[in-house]
Amino acid sequence: MVQSSLLEPPPSRKRVSVLLPLPFPHPLDYAVPEALVDSLAPGDVVVVPLGGRRETGVIWEQTKLPADLAPPPPPDIAASRLRPLKERLDLPPLSAELRQFIDWVAAYTVSPPGMVLAMALRSHLRGEQAAPGVGWVRDGEPPDSLRMTPARRAVLEALPAGAEPVTMGDLTQTAGVGISVVRGLADAGVLRSVLMAAASPFAEPDALHNLPVLEGDQALAASELRARVDERAFSATLLEGVTGSGKTEIYLEAVAECLAHGRQALVLLPEIALSAQWMDRFARRFGVRPAVWHSEIGQKARRLTWAACEDGSAKVIVGARSALFMPFSNLGLVIVDEEHEAVFKQEEGVTYNARDMAVVRARLAKVPIVLASATPSLETLNNVETGRYRHLVLTARHGGATMPETRLIDMRENPPPRGLFLSPVLVEAVKSRLERGEQAMLFLNRRGYAPLTLCRTCGHRMECPNCTSWLVEHRKKRVLACHYCEHTEPVPHACPTCGAEDSLTAIGPGIERITDEARSEFPDARIMVMASDTLGAPAAMAEAVGKISRREVDLIIGTQIVAKGWHFPHLTLVGVVDADLGLGGADLRAGERTMQLLHQVAGRAGRAEAAGEVLLQSFTPEHPVMQALVSGDFAAFMAEEADQRRPGFWPPFGRLAALIISSENADAADNAARQLGISAPHGNGVEVLGPVPAPIAVLRGRHRRRLLLRTHRNIAVQPILRRWLGQVTLTSAVRVDVDVDPISF
Numbered sequence: 001m002v003q004s005s006l007l008e009p010p011p012s013r014k015r016v017s018v019l020l021p022l023p024f025p026h027p028l029d030y031a032v033p034e035a036l037v038d039s040l041a042p043g044d045v046v047v048v049p050l051g052g053r054r055e056t057g058v059i060w061e062q063t064k065l066p067a068d069l070a071p072p073p074p075p076d077i078a079a080s081r082l083r084p085l086k087e088r089l090d091l092p093p094l095s096a097e098l099r100q101f102i103d104w105v106a107a108y109t110v111s112p113p114g115m116v117l118a119m120a121l122r123s124h125l126r127g128e129q130a131a132p133g134v135g136w137v138r139d140g141e142p143p144d145s146l147r148m149t150p151a152r153r154a155v156l157e158a159l160p161a162g163a164e165p166v167t168m169g170d171l172t173q174t175a176g177v178g179i180s181v182v183r184g185l186a187d188a189g190v191l192r193s194v195l196m197a198a199a200s201p202f203a204e205p206d207a208l209h210n211l212p213v214l215e216g217d218q219a220l221a222a223s224e225l226r227a228r229v230d231e232r233a234f235s236a237t238l239l240e241g242v243t244g245s246g247k248t249e250i251y252l253e254a255v256a257e258c259l260a261h262g263r264q265a266l267v268l269l270p271e272i273a274l275s276a277q278w279m280d281r282f283a284r285r286f287g288v289r290p291a292v293w294h295s296e297i298g299q300k301a302r303r304l305t306w307a308a309c310e311d312g313s314a315k316v317i318v319g320a321r322s323a324l325f326m327p328f329s330n331l332g333l334v335i336v337d338e339e340h341e342a343v344f345k346q347e348e349g350v351t352y353n354a355r356d357m358a359v360v361r362a363r364l365a366k367v368p369i370v371l372a373s374a375t376p377s378l379e380t381l382n383n384v385e386t387g388r389y390r391h392l393v394l395t396a397r398h399g400g401a402t403m404p405e406t407r408l409i410d411m412r413e414n415p416p417p418r419g420l421f422l423s424p425v426l427v428e429a430v431k432s433r434l435e436r437g438e439q440a441m442l443f444l445n446r447r448g449y450a451p452l453t454l455c456r457t458c459g460h461r462m463e464c465p466n467c468t469s470w471l472v473e474h475r476k477k478r479v480l481a482c483h484y485c486e487h488t489e490p491v492p493h494a495c496p497t498c499g500a501e502d503s504l505t506a507i508g509p510g511i512e513r514i515t516d517e518a519r520s521e522f523p524d525a526r527i528m529v530m531a532s533d534t535l536g537a538p539a540a541m542a543e544a545v546g547k548i549s550r551r552e553v554d555l556i557i558g559t560q561i562v563a564k565g566w567h568f569p570h571l572t573l574v575g576v577v578d579a580d581l582g583l584g585g586a587d588l589r590a591g592e593r594t595m596q597l598l599h600q601v602a603g604r605a606g607r608a609e610a611a612g613e614v615l616l617q618s619f620t621p622e623h624p625v626m627q628a629l630v631s632g633d634f635a636a637f638m639a640e641e642a643d644q645r646r647p648g649f650w651p652p653f654g655r656l657a658a659l660i661i662s663s664e665n666a667d668a669a670d671n672a673a674r675q676l677g678i679s680a681p682h683g684n685g686v687e688v689l690g691p692v693p694a695p696i697a698v699l700r701g702r703h704r705r706r707l708l709l710r711t712h713r714n715i716a717v718q719p720i721l722r723r724w725l726g727q728v729t730l731t732s733a734v735r736v737d738v739d740v741d742p743i744s745f
């Protein structure tokens with residue numbers, strides 16, 4: 001690994017700014033001890049004092065940001081008041097590119113940069129233990145002044161001079177001491193941390209392993225993408241095509257080109273933990289599996305993957321949102337698959353949209369990005385329209401497979417029998433598929449047995465004590481559960497309000513209830529239920545998918561987990577139990593979102609030779625979303641959506657940011673919201689809506705209010721937000737979360 005700081009001595013520094021993974025508004029300044037004056041460079045990982053603690057941080061340098069994003073400079077602190085930095089850790093420095101990206105994300109999301117750093121470097125910075133391949137060696141004999149405790153002696157015996165480096169974990173375990181003992185010896189100059197050489201566990205993908213035969217649209221799209229990769233410059237391309245048209249096949253060709261240049265590729269997928277099929281697909285094309293990064297990989301894999309990305313030996317990293325912050329040494333291409341997916345938005349902590357930040361990362365790295373989708377977001381379509389993004393379209397399914405025929409079942413004319421939810425038309429359709437030995441799927445985006453439990457005597461609804469939400473019955477587990485917090489309670493026998501016995505009634509269907517109904521309608525069918533709570537672990541998911549592929553399952557019943565890019569060749573019928581679900585409420589994107597989800601679900605049908613069929617049960621068959629699903633004319637639907645949003649400057653034709661004001665105390669939340677409302681900016685293309693109760697008015701015991709800032713597209717929201725928030729002093733009982741580009745409201 002070549003560190004530029006080794007080739008050229010960095011300039012002498014008497015003071016440095018250090019970004020700590022903590023919620024400070026800016027990096028903190030430290031004095032540089034004489035011994036380190038000539039050896040520190042931006043990006044170095046260092047230990048500094050903070051109060052009475054030691055903290056690990058990164059030497060930071062002002063990066064260039066667009067003027068309207070840049071936060072105000074930190075206050076000047078006299079050199080005499082600075083505390084000295086403690087030590088420099090022997091870890092690979094953070095590249096300038098990654099540091100700039102972190103600053104960008106922080107500025108764009110109006111978050112403390114330290115919190116973005118914390119998110120980015122969760123494993124890198126959490127002490128040497130978790131750091132990539134760091135080991136400890138002897139660095140000299142203990143000075144006479146050092147008191148030799150038994151614990152210290154044990155460490156020195158475990159680590160004689162000249163021995164190979166050992167990890168902190170191994171060292172403390174062998175010596176039977178705590179970390180502080182090792183640190184103490186390091187501070188005394190007896191031990192030193194070093195990078196351990198490790199063979200990369202990631203075999204290089206072979207770009208020529210298994211080449212596809214491409215023709216027509218596909219060949220054209222692939223050569224366009226190859227050209228983008230060859231340019232070694234920023235460009236953004238939307239790769240649009242119906243499900244099964246070969247988008248994955250094509251963007252893997254861009255990856256192959258990138259590999260041929262010896263550069264690294266980053267592929268972001270929604271819900272990476274579920275995508276065993278994608279990994280197999282990659283392995284078939286390139287001969288090996290890619291390196292994977294998501295929140296559920298173990299500590300050791302995390303360390304190895306981080307290091308292999310850093311030293312360039314991991315050529316392709318496939319990951320969830322957080323993979324955006326990997327330390328690529330030679331990035332050549334970024335791909336975002338299913339770019340319209342809402343899961344790319346992180347809603348907790350630093351709220352950022354990984355799709356949008358991926359574009360930023362690609363721009364900073366001067367590499368191309370490809371956004372793939374069958375149903376692109378209006379944001380992305382608008383970027384195509386205005387010429388910011390290029391556009392490639394695959395028009396037909398590969399190999400002559402046809403798009404499934406989509407039909408509506410008008411539930412007003414085809415009501416199911418009382419207390420049931422499957423219309424006779426849908427039941428017949430499933431039966432005939434099963435009789436032919438084909439697979440069918442029933443889709444309902446709702447976990448549990450029933451979304452509402454109601455007392456028939458007094459009308460009492462079972463609600464969560466911590467949230468504004470109904471409790472969902474999970475009959476198998478015999479509990480009522482809140483889907484917003486962890487609250488569960490047993491299903492009561494009597495109504496808690498009026499005391500009536502046997503009066504509580506389940507209202508509406510969840511997939512457990514649909515499964516019961518299916519078992520009695522199709523008694524011979526082998527049924528597989530797929531929901532995030534029944535198939536949480538990736539292994540269970542892979543097992544389920546395997547069973548379906550091997551035709552050990554006849555009927556699949558699932559929530560949105562089944563909508564992901566699975567390829568089930570024997571599945572020919574998809575029945576959507578409640579196509580209207582998701583259209584209720586005032587959410588700006590309800591229509592777009594529902595259309596995307598249902599199209600994705602529909603896309604599971606008929607992916608091989610047998611023609612597929614999709615049946616949508618709806619009470620509003622005239623709704624534009626239903627009509628678009630039947631006609632397949634999404635472009636027309638999205639054009640209509642655009643026409644509705646344009647006049648009011650709704651995204652993507654204007655900018656939005658939400659302030660969520662929350663407190664355990666309802667009055668405190670109201671007061672703070674009012675205060676912010678009074679000082680709200682307005683005029684000249686800037687407007688604030690609210691305060692109003694946030695969509696879930698009480699969440700986990702916190703009362704939530706919302707203010708929505710809306711501006712014309714040419715006005716950046718960040719400086720307005722910073723000024724606005726800076727004007728108002730709120731009590732500590734209140735928290736304000738900023739959400740730039742909220743996706744649901």
Ligand code: ADP
Pocket residue numbers: 212213214215218241242243244245246247248249250398567
């Ligand atoms: P999408 O990503 O658009 O849904 P995929 O890339 O998954 O489409 O392609 C759908 C199916 O068709 C996959 O099984 C894929 O392997 C196959 N396929 C697509 N293009 C080709 C091709 N040129 N040669 C062979 N198989 C292909």
Ligand code: ZN
Pocket residue numbers: 464465466467469482483484485486487700
């Ligand atoms: Zn709750």
